[in-house]
Amino acid sequence: MDRSTPPLNSLFQELILEHYKRPRNKGELPDPDVSIHMKNPTCGDEVHLQMHVKDGVIANAMFVGEGCSISQASISMMTQLVKGKPVDEALGLAAQFTRMMHGDADAARDKRMGDLRSLAGVAKFPVRVKCALLGWNALEEGVGKTG
Amino acid sequence: MNTVAPLIDTAAIRSEFPILATSTEDGRPLIYLDNAATSQKPRAVIDAIRHYYEHDNANVHRGLYDLSRRATEAYEGARDRIARFIGAAFADEVIWVRGATEGINLVAHSWGGANLKRGDEIVLSVLEHHSNIVPWQLIAERTGAVVRFVDIDEQGRIRLDELRAVLASGHARIVAIGHVSNAIGTIHPVQEIARLAHEAGALLVVDGAQGAPHLKIDVQALGCDFYALSGHKMCGPMGIGALWGRRELLDAMPPYMGGGEMIDYVGTDGSTFKTSPHRFEAGTPNVGGAIGLAAAADYLDGIGHDALWSHEQELTRYGLEVLGGTDGITIFGPHDAAERTAVFSFALEGVHPHDVATIVDVEGVAVRAGHHCCQPLMRRLGVPATTRASCYLYNTTTEIDALARALERARAVFR
Numbered sequence: 001m002d003r004s005t006p007p008l009n010s011l012f013q014e015l016i017l018e019h020y021k022r023p024r025n026k027g028e029l030p031d032p033d034v035s036i037h038m039k040n041p042t043c044g045d046e047v048h049l050q051m052h053v054k055d056g057v058i059a060n061a062m063f064v065g066e067g068c069s070i071s072q073a074s075i076s077m078m079t080q081l082v083k084g085k086p087v088d089e090a091l092g093l094a095a096q097f098t099r100m101m102h103g104d105a106d107a108a109r110d111k112r113m114g115d116l117r118s119l120a121g122v123a124k125f126p127v128r129v130k131c132a133l134l135g136w137n138a139l140e141e142g143v144g145k146t147g
Numbered sequence: 148m149n150t151v152a153p154l155i156d157t158a159a160i161r162s163e164f165p166i167l168a169t170s171t172e173d174g175r176p177l178i179y180l181d182n183a184a185t186s187q188k189p190r191a192v193i194d195a196i197r198h199y200y201e202h203d204n205a206n207v208h209r210g211l212y213d214l215s216r217r218a219t220e221a222y223e224g225a226r227d228r229i230a231r232f233i234g235a236a237f238a239d240e241v242i243w244v245r246g247a248t249e250g251i252n253l254v255a256h257s258w259g260g261a262n263l264k265r266g267d268e269i270v271l272s273v274l275e276h277h278s279n280i281v282p283w284q285l286i287a288e289r290t291g292a293v294v295r296f297v298d299i300d301e302q303g304r305i306r307l308d309e310l311r312a313v314l315a316s317g318h319a320r321i322v323a324i325g326h327v328s329n330a331i332g333t334i335h336p337v338q339e340i341a342r343l344a345h346e347a348g349a350l351l352v353v354d355g356a357q358g359a360p361h362l363k364i365d366v367q368a369l370g371c372d373f374y375a376l377s378g379h380k381m382c383g384p385m386g387i388g389a390l391w392g393r394r395e396l397l398d399a400m401p402p403y404m405g406g407g408e409m410i411d412y413v414g415t416d417g418s419t420f421k422t423s424p425h426r427f428e429a430g431t432p433n434v435g436g437a438i439g440l441a442a443a444a445d446y447l448d449g450i451g452h453d454a455l456w457s458h459e460q461e462l463t464r465y466g467l468e469v470l471g472g473t474d475g476i477t478i479f480g481p482h483d484a485a486e487r488t489a490v491f492s493f494a495l496e497g498v499h500p501h502d503v504a505t506i507v508d509v510e511g512v513a514v515r516a517g518h519h520c521c522q523p524l525m526r527r528l529g530v531p532a533t534t535r536a537s538c539y540l541y542n543t544t545t546e547i548d549a550l551a552r553a554l555e556r557a558r559a560v561f562r
Contacts, residue, residue, distance in 0.1 A: 008509050012502070012560050043501055043517050044531045066531055068501035069561075125505060 010121035011128070012069065019073035019115070024080050029062040036142040038134055045071040045131060049079075049138040058082050058090055058143075063135065070119070070128050075135025077115045087143045094136045101129045154454040161541045163189045175511035178546045183329045183490055183537035184515055185379045186360060188443075192382055195442035199435045207434055208408060208425075222434045225441035226424070229389050232444040233374060234365035240397065242390045242424040243432050247356035248278040250375030250390030251323070253427060254352055255282040257400045258373075259321065265291030268318040270349065272297045272305045272335075273527045274328045277520040279354040283323060292320070299527065303331045303480040307339065314347035322351050326358025326374075330519040330535065331480035332463075332490030334362070341370035350396070356380055356388075360539065361459060361488050363452035366391050378436065383443035387436030390427075397423035404429040455540055462489040465544045466536070469551050475558055479528055489538035492519070495554060498561045500534040506560060507534075510553035512546075 032050035039046045045067030052059040061079040065072055078097075082090040097116060100107035101123055107113070108120035122132045161167045164187045170176050179187060205215040207222045223238075230238040244250045263269070269283045273296050280294075287294050297310045305324065313319065322344040327334050337353055344351040350372040358364060360381035366374045373392045379385040392400075402409055402420050406429030411419040420426045447455065463484040471478050475496035481487045495503050504516035514536045518525045525532060536550055 008506060008556075008560060011505065017561060044522075044525070045501075046531075068499040070502075128501070128505060131501065 011125055013118040013121065015115055015118040016069055016073040019076040020069040023063075023072055023076040025062045025076065025083070026064060027062055028064065029060060034142040036138045038138040038141070040067075040071075040130060040134055043067070043131070045134055047071065047075050047135050047138055049075065049135065049142055051142060053087065053143065056088070057086050058084065063138075065135075067134070068128075068131050070122055070131040071134045074116070074119055074132045075138070077119070078135045078139065081114050081116060082139065090139060091143060094140050097136055098133065101132055154457045155450060155540065157458070157541065157543050160450070163191070164541055165190060165193070167541060171511050178512040178549050180536040180538060180542065180546065180550060181513050181515045182360075182539035182542070183357060183380070183519075183535065185385065186382050186539050187541070188384065189382055189446050191446050192384065192439050192442045196384060196435050196439040199438045204435070206431055218434055221438050222432065225437040228441035228444050229437075230391075232364065232448065233359070233376070233389075233391055234367055235391050236367060237394055239422070239424050240391050240394050242392070242397070242427045243437055244375070244388045244390050245386055245433070246377035246379070246388035247354055247375040248282075248377075250373075250388060251279055251352065251354060252282045253390055253403045254373050254375075254392070255286040257403045257427070258350075258396065259283075259286040259290065259292070261399075261401050263287070263290040263292040263320060266318060267292040267320045268313075268316060269294045270297060270310070270313055270319050270322045270344075271295070272299065272310075272324050273523045274299055274303065274305065274330070274333060274335075274521070275323070275325055275523070276329050276354060276356070277522070278356075279323055279325060279352075280523070283321070293318075295319075296523065299333075299524075302482055302486075303328065303333045303528075304486065305333075305335055305340070307336070307343070310340065310343055314343060314349065317347065319344070319347050319349040322349050323354065324351075325354040325356070327361065327488050327490075328480070328521075328524075329357045329490070330521040330524055330533070331492045332487040332537075333480050334358075334486055334488065337369045337371060345370070357488070357490075360447075361455070363456075372396060378440040378443060381440075381443055382446055383440035384436050387433045387440050389440070392423075394423070397427075400427075402429070403427050406430045408432070450540060458540060459489050459538065460484055462538045462542060462544065462547065463487060466491045466538070466547050469544075469547055470536075470554070473551055473554055476554065479533065489542070490535065491537070492533040492535040494530055494533060495557060498557050500532040502561070503534040503554070503557050506557040507550065507553040510549070510556060512536075512550050512553050514550070 029050035033053045034051040037048045047065035049063045051061045103123040166187050203217045205218040207219040227238045230241045341351045352373040353371045355374045355376040359376035375390045378387040409429040478493045500516035516534045517532050
């Protein structure tokens with residue numbers, strides 16, 4: 001295994017920086033069915049995920065948050081991806097994203113992951129994986145609470 | 148930048164630290180700028196620990212055989228050495244602990260548990276490390292005492308006017324402050340704070356984790372009542388530190404932990420205890436650690452505190468100028484080098500501290516990003532986290548230049 005430091009451009013891809021600077025679905029969602037606050041106490045990254053869930057489908061998802069480019073871009077992309085999807089499918093995507101963060105090449109090629117594939121490089125920076133997973137952990141805990 | 152003739156030979160010093168000759172996995176030289184987290188160790192310290200385990204290892208204060216006698220002598224000799232290092236009047240005022248955190252917990256638990264009562268006040272500054280906040284909150288909860296925080300000014304210096312106002316309540320029993328801020332490098336005016344605390348009838352506890360590595364410590368001249376330090380931040384090993392306390396205070400304090408080594412008599416109906424320092428040292432102590440810490444004290448005294456201070460002040464002035472002059476950087480803490488150590492805690496516009504640290508790491512520079520165990524301070528500064536580069540005696544202006552270049556790179560990535 002190559003133990004040398006991976007190049008920066010494998011981590012900070014244009015798409016990630018673009019979501020970081022112009023996050024999608026950022027703001028308060030009125031009357032949310034699901035409202036989850038997640039914080040990484042070691043680094044201070046925070047996300048607050050709010051969703052409307054109707055008949056097992058995520059009708060809307062928005063977030064507010066503060067943190068590094070990886071955590072904020074990941075949740076921005078996630079809200080785009082899961083909006084309109086059944087809860088079960090969203091949870092499947094969460095599992096697939098987690099596999100991608102653990103270096104699974106098949107997961108990183110999965111077209112269903114959309115923009116999130118740009119985060120595949122995070123797997124080479126183990127200390128940053130928890131940043132990428134923060135929003136997804138909020139999703140998993142949030143829909144777990146509705147079911 | 149004018150260069151001042153260095154009072155210490157950095158190249159010679161670097162050659163005494165084996166880890167500084169190693170390189171990163173992709174072959175870059177190690178640029179270690181996380182000394183506020185832990186310092187590297189000179190060969191003299193590593194050798195002292197090795198020598199102890201190869202030649203003198205036995206349990207202390209109990210064996211009647213020669214080896215145990217030698218281990219005991221080395222262990223108590225190390226206590227004398229640390230007492231001298233910090234200017235203590237008596238060696239029995241030095242208690243071995245795991246580090247400054249345990250030292251502060253010991254004072255809070257033992258002195259605080261015996262003396263604090265409902266309505267008493269414990270006065271801290273918002274600059275404090277969590278290890279000088281949480282032990283006080285825990286004892287306050289148990290005793291009904293109240294924890295009060297003194298604010299800092301716009302340069303991260305404790306506001307003495309506010310300290311006076313808080314002390315005017317007459318309820319303060321303890322003032323606990325850091326000697327030097329781990330997060331932004333501010334050096335507190337400890338002598339002045341000691342005078343104010345004593346005038347108000349309070350004791351002064353100093354968290355010296357960041358003081359002892361950089362400043363000449365004289366606990367009697369500082370005028371404090373307790374001083375806690377960590378070995379690993381001052382070229383010594385991890386897992387050892389010292390708490391100094393005034394003899395008359397220690398003599399009146401109940402034990403912190405119970406166990407072997409700290410007792411005088413144990414009966415089924417109760418026990419009596421040794422005097423300080425052994426009363427506070429239950430269980431087999433970290434003898435190798437104590438010996439390693441004494442070797443670190445020898446090492447730092449050998450360099451000389453004036454030389455150490457001059458070198459670090461040069462790094463401080465250089466860092467403030469070069470990093471402070473980098474586009475988009477705001478450095479927190481005092482503007483005047485004389486009021487601070489070479490700890491550069493900063494915000495880089497448009498780039499989150501974790502992203503800064505990752506990019507700088509790829510460039511081969513080790514810095515820290517986060518809240519630095521100072522969440523109240525981060526809230527006070529209005530930032531979620533900072534990036535922190537912290538220097539020590541072996542760091543050079545060339546390394547600060549490398550950091551400045553890496554920060555330009557970070558700005559470019561996020562432009």
